[in-house]
Amino acid sequence: MKYILNKTAFFFITLWVAITINFILPRLMPGNPALAMIARYKGRISIQALHSIEVAFGLNIHQSIFQQYFSYLDRTLTFNFGTSLVYYPSTVAEEIAIHMPWTLGLMGITTVISFIVGTLIGIRAAWKRNSALSSSSVVISLFLNSVPYFWIALLFQYILGFVLGWFPISGAYSLIQSKGINMIGSIIYHAILPASTIFITSMGGWILTMRNNMIDELSSDYAIFAYAKGLPEKRIDYNYVARNAILPNFTQFAMAIGFIVSGALLTEMVFSYPGIGYLLYQAVIGLDYPLMQSLFFFITVSVLVANFIMDMLYILIDPRVRVE
């Protein structure tokens, strides 16, 4: 119980700090979104229009910094992020709502699958430590883990998408097939290439860490005791060794889940996939401060929430944190 309260308090304090930093950072930069807007319209904008933009973006320079801060907090917590510059006149909230599902679908599913598959391979590779599978898995994982992601992505895009033409090279779905079952098929078809590149590059890490944790745990006293008890291999492997070896990986998995929102940046740039990463890219090149600020907010919140959920799950998977 104390653990839960602790973690909850920690969550809210970090959240507050993150939101505050998110408020301070843009104000440390020279210029402001309104001036950027003026530059965009090459000065052909009236004073009244400028003022209304300032109000809309919450950059009312006539307010004191504290008034600005509290009105910022109010707007953030009500998800009122103002209007986007790049996607004017859509609001930031609308744009995020449109792009978020794509990222969550693509990255979320891929991250979970990659974690599960990587962990299972890691378990097998550790158990059969001296087999060909085990040795080759280490080399392949190390290779996949260390090549730059965009290189693999571009390679896949070029060979499978462009040269062989098996998969579409960009977009999330075909504009022609936009009805019912065809639409779903088209979405999956478009997701294969980006998903497989993420899967391949992220799985190596899970294999390596799981294999290493497993090998450590296999030589632990309780594993040898389980063996001496005459338990079958499978029972020792999964219920004793893997059950303990997976604990550190769960924390890492929480981080990975948290970074889903931001981590798709490269993927979505390479494959022009209309997710959050793509949106962030557009925001950065368009100097779209309100959009950037709210995206940073969402990235921070998702990392914090994922960690908080994992902290709670730890109660279930590791009895040692259940301290009365």
Place this chain on the structure above:
Amino acid sequence: MAKFLQVKNLSAGYKFNNVTVQAVRNVSFDLKEGEFLGIAGESGCGKSTLAFAITRTLLSPGKIFGGQILINGKDILSLKEEEVRKIRWKEFSIVFQASMNVLNPVMKIKEQMYDAIIYHGHEYGKNLKKRAEELFEFVNISPKYLDAYPHQLSGGMKQRVVIAIALALNPKLIVMDEPTTALDVVVQRRILQEVDRLRKTFGFAVIFITHDLSLLVEISDTLAIMYAGEIIEKANSREIFSNPLHPYTFGLMNSFPPLMGKRKRLHGIAGHPPDLSKQIKGCSFFERCSKRINGKCDVIEPKLVEIERGHFVACNLYAKCYKESTEYGIRASN
């Protein structure tokens, strides 16, 4: 009584990167049903390796180089892994050195106990809870701790839990490898007495391995002293205590102080045990022995020979031992 366990010419050790460490060298002994055999020796003399070898839990890079381990006349070294798995815990169980860490931290204690019973298809499997509670009563722990996780127990309690698990299937032999090392002396003694009481109730044999000789002398039937991978002396424990024959045993007996009597300076045994990764010529204790005979002890490797009734020793100081060892040496070289 019938011989339950026979160890014949067992050699075991570790092999890695072309280095071979002979931790157990040509060890032979018998164990009767219900016997309490204490094995003592200093750190690194091969005690634990012997315990692992007997229970066939010596894992890579550990290796058994030769010999036989007969349990009820059946050589367990020649059995397949799955066949050994089936008799594990039913015929023999083992309590490890670091008993604090042998329980899986993320599983409830009762599940770890049930596991040992379920996977052997034992009749106790019909009423696991009853059996578990019974076992906990044997070792004096409240059955409410069955639902606990290992980290919720103290060191002494974990030790009892492990002993309770070792008793689960009524094995005929329990090998205990320094089971009380990390505990304080009071708890050590209490646990040892409990083991002895349980042994008298259930009639299992015990091989108790420790570097703490004082712990063993009063409780074990037979005492074997190990040095550099060999058993150098073996006899009834009272006999060995009052009449140690081997100079090494003599040194050991004089390295702990008596409770009563005059204060006197204790003398340890100078020097270090030999490097077990190298071939040892002659007696392994030669370098440190105060009674060594040059030209005799550094040439002839003494064999374990029965000098007096039930008192075995491997030392060239005794004419009978020297004679047999020499004959063996000549036979071997021919």
